[in-house]
Amino acid sequence: DVELNPGPMIDDQPSCLLFAKCLKPLVDWKPFALCLPGITQSDVSIIDKKKRNAHLMKMVLHKRWLQVNPTASWRDVINALKQCKENELARTIEDKVTDRPTAGRSTNDDMEASTSNVRPGPITGNPKDILRTHSVKLTDAITTSLYRVTDALYAEGLIPLDTKDNIQTVTGISDYRKSSQLVSVIQRQLESSLNPEQYLIDICHVLINQQHRTLTDIATSILHQLGQSIPDNVTSISLIPDDVQGYADNMRQLYKHQPIVATDWPPRIGKDFFGRLALVEKQDYSTQAETAWHMLRGQVDKIVELTENKEISVEDVLQPTDSSLSLRVVIDGPPGIGKTTLCRKLLNMWSNGTLVHQQYDLVLYCPLRNSKIATATTLADLFVRQLKRYKNVPEWFEERDGEGLLIIFDGWDELSEQLRQSSLAASIIFKNELDQCSVIVTSRSYASSSLLKMDTLSRHVQVIGFSEKEISTVIIQTLQKDTKLAQKIIQYLHSKSNPDSENDDESDEISDDEVESDDEVEAYTNLANTRMTFSSHQLQSLSEAVKEDYLGLMTTFTEYDEENYQFLHLSIQEFLAAWWIAKHEKKTEEVFKDHFDDDHFRMCLRFVAGLTHLEHESYQQYFNEQQLDLQCKKNLLFGFKTCHLSYFYQNPEVKWKSYNNDMSFDHISSDDFDNVPILLLQLLYESQNTTLCQVLAQSINNHSLCLYKVPLLLLDWLCLSYCINNSNTTWNHLDLWLVSNQELSVLTAGLANNSLQTQCKRLNALLKGSTNLLINNLSQSSFLSNIQECYCNLHTGQYDPCLVLLEFLNLPQLKVLHLIMMEPTITLCSTDYTDKCIELEEFIEMNLTLQEMKIEYSQLNETTSNMVISVIRGVTRNKAITSLTLDVPSTPPLLPDGVIEQLLKDNNTLQALSLNIPDINLLPSSLNIVEVSTPLAALEIGRWRSRKLMTSLLPHIKGLHCLILPDPYPPHLLFLSHPSLHTLTLPLDTAESAIELFTILQTNTTLKALSVEIKEERVYTSSMGTSLQDMLTQNRTLKYLEISDEIPSSFLPFLTTGLRHNTSLQQLSVSIPLNEEVRAFINVISQKNNVKEIEINFIPDQSYSNCSEKEEEQIMTPLFYEKVLPAVTNMLQSHTTIRLLRIVCIYINTESSQPNWIELVQHLYEAIFIHPSLEYIDINTESTLLVDTLEDQKKTLIDRHRKEQPHKPLPIVNIIHH
Incomplete structure (x- = not known):
């Protein structure tokens, strides 16, 4: 057990x-x-x-x-x-x-090695009598934590299952009575135990683990009488004062009497019970794009499989993380989904002692719609019941920085923007105050983005609504129990459906004018004033017809011992306010304008859009934002990478890697970029105004839209598809970024019936959880009928790679296809898959449109390897493809004889070939290449142990302009076979090969881009250093140089001297040791105006080799701040032509700090933002000081830049902090 x-x-x-x-x-x-x-x-x-x-x-x-x-x-x-x-x-x-x-x-x-438990020492005293004398106090104490204590006792095998079930399920008796029965069971278990002393000791340990003052007192008293020592953890339990305990008990009673769910979650459907109000824990806090729920227009939520999220129970909402017991939990969801209900459930659980993971001395429920809580300035202001005898309780928690306190802030979206920035609630949520307390904060999804950016975020939970079946069950059971209500509803529906029917009781009729003139005005004026609750005197002016007894739209509640009113739900208030706005035609556009930028009015304005269809011409101003820049912004490529990739790809900036299953490292953000207007998309969908869709599309710069890290809900995908579908625009580029299967389903359904006037030329997407059907629906959409470039990363899902490839190749105008397939679940049988592969081979052979194809596939087996074979054979006989990249690094069945050989012999169009196929995938006989007829200009052989493939290919290929190799190869043979070589990547494993290469390059006039990998320290001899120095001094054509492995300190002077005399280099990328000599190296670069792209990775010096990692950080951290940063600042101030700069130093102690370091960082940022030519700087470090200082200074720096350099774009500052 x-x-x-x-x-x-x-x-x-x-x-x-x-x-x-x-x-x-x-x-x-x-x-x-x-x-x-x-x-x-x-x-x-x-x-x-x-x-x-x-x-x-x-x-x-x-x-x-x-x-x-x-x-x-x-x-x-x-x-x-x-x-x-x-x-x-x-x-x-x-x-x-x-x-x-x-x-x-x-x-x-x-x-791992298991640990053993040590039994306590010898037993003294009479356990039976000791337990009996404590039974009354024990019964009282257990009552307040009954269900949790019961679960804990059962988990330790101290009480039978029947007892646990009775305690948890039996109704009609009080918790005190159940507690008394539990103590009786413990007494009987002790009497029947073979070792009653040990049984009672185990009981005490369970009670102590509850961290409840009274239970701990009783347990320690029993242990003393048994002659036992007190466990070490008891001393760490902070026993709370009587007034704190008294206030907590008072709040428990208050929370217990709230009308909310009972013990189970969810137990059953019916009165006072709620159905599947399920929770999902987000696995990635940085985006909401994977949200798998949201009510679509006119539909009830549908329960779906959540492939990207983890479904959790309500008990796990407050489960401690590895890093802290002090939690910050964000719970979000659409209006009316049940966030407040969940809060009340948690309050109920705390009141009954069933919060299993953590025990809180006190839980405060703070609805942010209440103005007193929203504007609170002290912790005491958050105490709803301000009882004089407990006036010292807030101070006690403040002295402990909130330890033992849980605060539930309900309704972050109901705070004004100002209060979200500066209020007591915000300070507590963001851990600026009471950092030891735990906090739950709920919010509508549109307003939770600022919360999700918290460094201290512990958990992001979203609430899923009821299923259609469960809603029906609630209605049916409710009406079965209340026949009078059922009859009234039937009569009402009958009268509404039959215009000739007469109402017998006219006194119950409510005038529409009466309702509209009072209730809607009240709804609007209070929403405009961000007031969600009203006191009784505020409602006195309303007519009786609109009060609670008639419409039931408002309800009473008690807060701060004062009776207040509020609408049953904020959505009702928002709709009534929208109705009032829409009804006053002369004021509608004016009111719309007044509240367009008001976060509180988002939902209300959507209601207005639906009611008015935004037909008035004045609404076009919101959608006609000229030159709205929503294009993809990516890390700028350094010169060598541009040279390399431009040989293989028409768009070299598209450089996805499948290894992370993510594209985020390619994208960047900047304060110069516009945000995707989600609200406008929602307004378009609600209004169903196709003209405004076209207005918005025309205002988007270059008709390019990037959704990188844009937090789209399912409803937003529906809105986006509506806008695109009705835009009558040819979109030059759509980057959908990360799309789940549910989101793709909504998107493709929305695009299913578009006119041929809406097209897309280029599409990027990372599709998670895709299926054959979804890919088919996407590719069959007329929206893609003229697409020319498609870049898709398929991560997981039930799809067949061969079928997927066929679907994309069927696109009639497709010229470029990059397809990455990760961890698919194959659905076809082996025979069917083989048939499709034959079809694929023939289709590729006959395709005369495709020019560039890149295929990456992570998991090959005997069945799926046929796809790779079919691709190679199809390309072999194809007459149009000029670039082929195959990346299949796994080690599956071998490729058959002659596949690679036949490709190189028979194809006469390929100009660029990149093969990442391990030698182990190739039969030895298949490497017997004797003839190469393909007119290759660029060849890349991957890094997956492909030496045999390399040595088989190179002797037979001549005249390459670009060559990327994974292993060493004699330099003189390379330049003999390829005299016009322009771009080269070459590992060097001996000093002799390095000297040979650098000697050749002293007089070479064709090579423009060189990347060398020097993995062995033995290569760095003084002769090799001299040869590099001479090459840099004499060569006049090499523009881009990368040395990808770290350079020892002894070699740095050769490099520095060579650079001092060089006049051609435009890019330099090196890894150098961080020591006292680094300033001299940077100072030399500062004087080289020809070097416009600089990448420096600072690594530990060899002299630190015997140091621990912590010791290395202690040495390198002051060197980084006091040597590197000033040197880089001086370089930026004196070197006016730098375009790109990347600094890497990951060996930083984040806890170290000196007063002058902030000033040094500030000077660096000033130099960056006033630099005349700098476009991009990337600093990759573990320094929190760099991040915090930029955040503090950013606005000032941006304002200064725009004032002094109004025509120069802001430099992109990308601080990567791990």
């Missing part, structure tokens, strides 16, 4: 210690690391440079991996092990994270 810890599951994020322990058998960790999503060779080199023991390096690897891939999971670990052929270890870990634990043992026990 002991509850077991199930241990880590396959999709859980690995902990650092467990990660390192599980990988202990792994001797060579570096190939494994390179297979982890997001880890690069540079990361591996930095970690390996530290020369620590293998266990510590694996822990450092874990830290770095989670920085670049926050969604890391055990599944990724297993896949990486399989890719590097560590299959036995992969199976061992896979068994641990997928099997259920054996009885009495958790998976964690199997993966």
Whole structure:
């Protein structure tokens, strides 16, 4: 009966210690690391440079991996092990994270060393008599935490299941009576126990764990009488004063009597019970784009599978995180979905002691619609019941910084924008005050974005509404119990449906004019004043016809011991206000304008749009925003990357990587960019005004729309599809960013019947959870009938790669297709899939439109590898494709003989070929390449152990302009075969090969872009340094230079001297040690106006090799602030032609700080924002000081820039803080 810890599951994020322990058998960790999503060779080199023991390096690897891939999971670990052929270890870990634990043992026990429990010492005293003497006090104390104590006792095997069930389910008796029965059961269990002393000790430990003052007092008293020592954790329990306990008990009684759900959640449907008010915990706080619920127009919520979210129980809302017991939980959802109901449920659970994860001394419910709470200035103002005998309670919590206090702020969206910025509620929510208390804050979804940006956010929960069936059940059961109400409803509906019917009781009729003239005015004026509650004297002027007894639209409640009124729901107030606005035609447009920028009026204005259809011409001004810039903004490419990618792709800036399953690292944000006007999209849909759709579309610059990190709900996707569908516009580019299967379903349904006047030329999307049907619906849409470029990343889902590829290739005007397919679930049988692959091969062969194709596929097996074979064979006989990229890094069945050879022999159109296929995927005989007829100008061979493929290809290929290699190759052979080489990536593994390369380049006049990888320190000899120095001094044509691995301190003078004499370089990317010599290096760059793109990665100096990571950070942190930042600032002040700048230094102690550092950071930002040519700066560090200072200074810096350089765009400042 002991509850077991199930241990880590396959999709859980690995902990650092467990990660390192599980990988202990792994001797060579570096190939494994390179297979982890997001880890690069540079990361591996930095970690390996530290020369620590293998266990510590694996822990450092874990830290770095989670920085670049926050969604890391055990599944990724297993896949990486399989890719590097560590299959036995992969199976061992896979068994641990997928099997259920054996009885009495958790998976964690199997993966880590188990711990043992020590039994207490000898027993003295009479347990039976001791328990009897404490029974009265114990009964009283248990009453306040009855259900939680019961669950805890049962979990420890101290009471039978029948007792637990009776306590939890029996109705009609008081909690005190149940508590008395529970104590009686404990007494009987003790008497029948073989070891009554130990049984009573176990009871005491359970009571102490409740962290309840009275229960702890009783338990410690019993232990003393038994001659036992008090557990260590008792001393840490803060026993609360009597007045705090008294106030808490008073609030418990208040909350218990609220009309809300009973003990279960959800138990059944009917009066006083609520149905499936389910909760989902968001897995990514940064966006709301994956929301899988929202009432669509005219429909009840439909319960759907939430592939991107985790469904949780109400008990887990307050489950502590790994980082803190002090929680900040955001609960959001659309109007009327049940957020307030959930709050009351939590209050009810606290009152009955059933909050299982944390025990709070006091819970305060603070509805932000109440003006006294919204404008509160002290904690005492939040205490709804201000009883004089408890006047010291707020002060007690303030002295403890809120420890033991839970505050529920209900209705963040009902606060004004000013109060969201500066109010006591905001200060507490954002942990500026009472940082030890826990907070729940609810909000409508549109207003929760500021909350989701909190660094201290613990959990983001969304509420799902009722199903249609459950709503029907509630109505039916309610009417069955109240026949009088049922009869009234029947009569009302009959009279409304039959205009000739007569109403027998005319006295009950309510005049429409009477309703409209009072209720709507009250709704509007109070909404305009952001007042959601009204005192009784405010309603005295209303006619009786509109009061609660007649319409039932308002209800009474008591707060601060004062009777108040409010509408049953804010939505009712908003609709009545909208009705009033729409009815006054002469004032409608004026009122609309007055409140357009008022957050509180969002829903009201949507109602107005639906009522008026926004037909008046004055509404066009809101949609006709000239040159609205909503285009994609991405990290600017450095020169070498531009040279490299432009050979393979028509749009080199599209550089997705499948390893992170994310595109966010490509996108950037700036204060110069406009926000996607979600409210306008909602107004368009509500108004059903097609003319305004066209007006808005024409105002969008270049007809390009990017939805990167735009928080769209399902309703917003519906609104977006309506706008696009009726825009009569050819969209040059749509970047949908991340789209779930539910969102894609809504979007494609909305675009299903568009006219041919609405088209899209270029589409980007990351589709999660897609299916064959959804992809078919998307590709069959006439909206894509003229699409020319399609970039899609399919992550998970039930789809067949071969079918998906066929769907996209069927697009008649498609010229560019990039398709990444991750972890699909194949639905076709092997035979059907083979047939489709044959069809795919023939289709590619006959396609005369497609010019560029990139295919990435993560999981090959015997069935799906046929797709890759079909692609290669189809391209072999194709007459139009000029660029092909194949990225299949997994190690599945071998490709058959002759596939690669035939491609290179028979195809006569390919100009660029990128192959990332491991040697292990190729039969040895398939590498016997003897003839290459393909007119290749660019060749890239991937990094997945492709040396045999490389050495088989290169001797037979001549005249390349771009060559990207994964392994070393003799430089003289390269330049002999490719005398016009323009772009080269080449690893160097010996000093001799490096000297040979740099000697050739001293006189070479064709190479423009060079990236060298030098992994071994032995390569850096003085002779090699001299050759690099001479090359930089004599070469006049090399523009872009990258040295991707770290340079030792001894080599830095050669590089510095060579740069001093160089006149051609425009880009330099290096990794250099952070030491006292770094200023001299940066000062040289400061004098080189020809170098316009600079990328410097600062790494620990070799002299730190024996230091721990913490010691390294302590050394490097002051050097970074006091040497690097001033040197970079001086460089920006003296070097006026820099365009791009990237600084990387991850070895920073975030806790270290000196008074002068803030000033140094401020000077850096001033130099950035007034620089005459700087377009982009990227600083990748763990410094919170850089982030905080920019946030504080940003407005001043932007204002100064726009004043002094009005015609220059703001520099993009991208601070990456892990």
